[in-house]
Amino acid sequence: AKGLGKNQQCLYTEEMGVQEVRKMELEKDLQRALELKEFFIVYQPKWNVKSNRLVGFEALIRWNHPRLGIISPLEFIPIAEETGLIIPMTRWTLEEACKQCRAWKDRGIVQPVSVNLSIRLFHGDNLLELVRNVLDKAELDPHLLELEITESMVLHDVNDIIRQLENIRALGVKVSMDDFGTGYSSIGLLDRIPIDALKLDRLFTNDLDTPSKRAIINAIVLMAENLNLDVIAEGVENKEHIDFLTGLGCHVMQGYYYGKPMDIDEIDVWMYEQDHK
Numbered sequence: 082a083k084g085l086g087k088n089q090q091c092l093y094t095e096e097m098g099v100q101e102v103r104k105m106e107l108e109k110d111l112q113r114a115l116e117l118k119e120f121f122i123v124y125q126p127k128w129n130v131k132s133n134r135l136v137g138f139e140a141l142i143r144w145n146h147p148r149l150g151i152i153s154p155l156e157f158i159p160i161a162e163e164t165g166l167i168i169p170m171t172r173w174t175l176e177e178a179c180k181q182c183r184a185w186k187d188r189g190i191v192q193p194v195s196v197n198l199s200i201r202l203f204h205g206d207n208l209l210e211l212v213r214n215v216l217d218k219a220e221l222d223p224h225l226l227e228l229e230i231t232e233s234m235v236l237h238d239v240n241d242i243i244r245q246l247e248n249i250r251a252l253g254v255k256v257s258m259d260d261f262g263t264g265y266s267s268i269g270l271l272d273r274i275p276i277d278a279l280k281l282d283r284l285f286t287n288d289l290d291t292p293s294k295r296a297i298i299n300a301i302v303l304m305a306e307n308l309n310l311d312v313i314a315e316g317v318e319n320k321e322h323i324d325f326l327t328g329l330g331c332h333v334m335q336g337y338y339y340g341k342p343m344d345i346d347e348i349d350v351w352m353y354e355q356d357h358k
């Protein structure tokens with residue numbers, strides 16, 4: 082048994098080694114991924130169940146690594162944040178998403194697109210300027226752009242972030258609070274942070290089994306209503322989720338049930354299918 086233990090120890094450190102090596106490789110390759118045009122964006126539909134209509138898309142970044150294939154943002158966004166690359170990367174994502182939104186609009190598909198922000202953007206040069214420039218360049222109506230922030234962001238420098246968000250919203254851009262209810266709680270700040278919507282994290286949607294879990298979602302939806310915030314449920318995967326959420330008065334949903342994140346060609350097919358249902 083002792084010998085086996087030693088073996089396992091050995092395998093374990095080797096395994097760690099593989100992960101370390103991968104991270105180092107990604108770190109190095111990420112530097113040039115932007116100029117090599119290895120990123121692309123997928124779009125996930127947001128659906129209003131009440132009106133039975135598409136109400137927007139969320140832009141989600143992907144990295145097509147030449148050797149390792151498609152890499153999840155969960156793996157490379159933290160590296161991009163560490164290295165500061167998140168700033169040019171987000172600028173690119175904003176530009177792409179706004180260009181695409183404008184292209185859809187020109188085809189009569191008028192749908193807002195949302196882009197995820199990282200905290201680093203609020204500490205960088207000038208987020209307001211960046212957003213304004215990107216909108217100008219794409220000649221996009223600011224009302225068609227939404228920015229998604231997370232709770233943990235607002236816990237630091239609350240006043241500064243509130244000020245920046247107010248300026249951005251004054252342009253007409255919408256702001257939503259992503260992953261609401263997970264991680265650090267910003268509940269005591271919700272009446273001060275200038276946002277338009279709460280996105281209910283998919284951990285809630287996927288955990289409706291107990292009455293107490295349901296009570297928490299119920300409370301969040303009621304609170305949002307009273308604060309005049311829209312609620313978007315994430316991770317909606319089946320009828321049971323939809324029935325429960327609509328029962329609570331939550332009508333806007335995002336999840337695999339309605340559509341996975343898709344590239345623009347897949348989105349065209351998806352939209353055609355919706356029109357011919």
Ligand code: C2E
Nearest residue numbers: 141142154155158174197198199316317318335336337342
């Ligand atoms: P998020 O903003 O919460 O995005 C939603 C994630 O949930 C996406 O994962 C999406 O594919 C996944 N998802 C959507 N519907 C379902 C469902 O029904 N079931 C399940 N199990 N999952 C679902 P993705 O695209 O891998 O993105 C992961 C996270 O990476 C995002 O979480 C966001 O925090 C971050 N991210 C993605 N793109 C960007 C970006 O351009 N910039 C920044 N800063 N972060 C990004």
Ligand code: CA
Nearest residue numbers: 139197229259
């Ligand atoms: Ca998001």
Ligand code: CA
Nearest residue numbers: 259260280315
């Ligand atoms: Ca989310």
Ligand code: CA
Nearest residue numbers: 259260282283
């Ligand atoms: Ca999330």
